[in-house]
Amino acid sequence: MSSGSAIRGSRVGSSPMRPDERSEPAPRREVTYWCATGHRVEVRFAAEAPLPETWDCPRCGQPAGLDRQNPPGRSRVEPYKSHLAYVKERRSDADGEAILAEALAKVRQRRGE
Structure with missing residues (x-):
């Protein structure tokens, strides 16, 4: 009689030790966004996905843009x-x-x- 756990020895969220040889990850590109306070935000997108104009900075919460020299202004709270x-x-x-x-x-x- 089993003890009730069909996946004994593994934990939630665990992944295989090595990537599957029969598949490869989808092509991606890394895009850098810049906020008005100078924070750098790197986000990975699928290669064919359209890029959003702005992205929220995880450090300060302000909008970040693609142009480092001309980032979007601070959002009004x-x-x-x-x-x-x-x-x-x-x-x-x-x-x-x-x-x-x-x-x-x-x-x-x-x-x-």
């Missing part, structure tokens, strides 16, 4: 907005007063005032 800030973008103060008056009228009606 939007501050955190609360739910109230989003509501105020959609509605004017007059709309807010009207909605509040309507809600208060409903509450007063339920209370019998």
